[in-house]
Amino acid sequence: MKLATTVLGRTYQFKSLKEVLAKANEEKSGDQLAGIAAEDAKERIAAKLILSDLTLADLRNNPLLPPETDEVSRVIEEAVNEKIFGEIRNWSIAELREYLLRQDTDNDRIRRLSRGLTSEMVAAAAKLMSNLDLVQAAGKIEVVTHCNISIGQRGVLSGRAQPNHPTDSVPGIMASLYEALSYGIGDAVIGINPVIDSADSVKNILNATKEGMEKWNIPTQNCVLAHIKTQMKAIRQGAPADMVFQSLAGTEDGNRAFGIDVAMLDEADELVRREGTGTGPNLWYFETGQGSELSAEAHHGIDQVTLEARCYGLARKYKPFIVNTVVGFIGPEYLYDSKQVIRAGLEDHFMGKLQQLPMGVDVCYTNHMKADQNDMDNLAVLLAAAGVNYIIGAPMADDCMLNYQSTSYHDIATLRETMRLRPAPEFERWLNRMGIMENGKLTSQAGDPTLFL
């Protein structure tokens, strides 16, 4: 494995694959905080040049975190199709990038290829891609999933209704949900983040959303984003959950900090298949985000792009219905400003799609980050162009419980109209029946939440 090169008259010698992968990243405050980022633009390019010549076999033969010591590595390693990997093992990362971008490389070819890739190879390709590369390559990949309805078809942009409330008040949650539905939002999921992580609270919210779905025959799925242990308890007590949720990290230690491991995910998987209310076969909702491993001091010196790709490698095992990176939530110490958030959003979407995940993105920022709503407008348009499966709908983009800003009900409706995208087909038929949408456009009564009183 060649780890030295000369750029603009200076010779760079890197010590390890881990160092090359980290320094090949675009600038991120999280890599700087971890002390593993490139010193300057020249060193960054040197790392990218070296990476472009490494082969897929080099990456597989030099594990950053050996499968013997990390269960996320084991999950990723066990999923590799040896026959397909054998065909491409001598490709360089440059060739992988170029293959993905070729005109004759279509969705099916990428789907097959993806079974021979590890998450580290996917991350490596992302590091050599420009923002527009990431948009185009991801745009080729169609990942359709089914819980109670199908989403992810080409030309479809779905929305998660996120009607959170600062005290988990059920009437308050329902009011905000009615507003979402009246804008045509909620086909990805009706998903609530609870303030109180208790089985009773989860049960109440699942019951209320399920009743609303039954009363109005809404073709969608519900989910309460408590810790998986709490959801399991609620489901065992009879709560109607169409799918289960969990945040993931890209290392075993990171997951331990989240209070989970593969055994617990397996247990929840079995439970939701036996006692969940969703049709399936896709019954999981995962969230991820660059920086969570470092935040838990569980990063093992690995950069945040590679770790993020590993989250997707783990997620893939459970064939989820939806996955989203909460890209700007974690804070400026990992993604400092809008430039870094936009880059990370495009990277995450691409890396998830290349691992055949139904990727959505929470296009978002916190108030201590150098970003504002205009930046979110920009990223949302880029992702819609890249074929993102869904984005988040919060009332006027302001989540009054989680205290951050995302995209709004208005934004999703606007992206659909300007980018010629539609809600999920079954959901759109329901919107038509409710008089909220016609011929793919909102009607004059859309935006009135009292339609549901």
Next chain:
Amino acid sequence: MNSSFQLEQFVDRVMAELEKKLADTLPPPMAERMEPMTPIDGETEIPTIKVPLPRWAEGLTELVESTPARIGVWRTGTRPLTKEMLKFRRDHAAAIDSIYGEANAALLERFGLFAVETRYENTENYLKRPDMGRIVTEAGVSMIRQSCKPQPQVQIVVSDGLSANAIDANLADVYPALLDSLDAYGLRAGTSFFVRGGRVAVMDQIGELLQPDAFVLLIGERPGLVSSKSMSAYICYRPRKGTVESDRTVISNIHSGGTPPVEAGAYIGTLVHKMLEQKTSGINLEM
């Protein structure tokens, strides 16, 4: 599906058709026309309801009053109305301001809280280097050693975190209620103090220093648009070096529009009591 529901749907559809025809022949719906400019006013603002022809006007008021979320805001085309968009921008400006504030010294004095600092240095650095906010300075450490009762049953620490406003707004209600609640359970608190520039995991270092059984950290949350004054309580059984996030129990959204501060104080006391009984916290705590 019952027949009255089908009838309702049918009536709805006819109404929708009628409205659409009207909309097609008449000038644009009310709210899409220019409204007289009214100034965006101060702190206590009555939610404005903008939907021009709601199916049920009273019902709409009820919906809007049930949540601080920005609903009933209407639209022009698919975009927000101008005033609603500007209100959002104003609230974002307020949130940014609160990150750079300082906790009121008189308030800290009133509750006898002495102050120490972390190695955060300044706000910019605090934002970029959370690791610095987890370490109390050497001077702070010796002050804690000198002033605090070691091995208390319950250690309470207050920190500005990302919003000094949150401390100013809620401490006077939360803190006495918490002390009363602990008292009612027969629990004794050690010597409380204030940490400037703290992060949640600063409790692990203080836990090592003072060896408390239970730890309550009252800390300002990252400011949101609805409230820049929201406080969290992070509560942990024996926090020490190596404690992970899932070991901590958190009550977030403590402010007048979320979990009421006095109630929060009492509830924290109950949680501490349960933790000490079960000798655990976080996801392993049975609530």
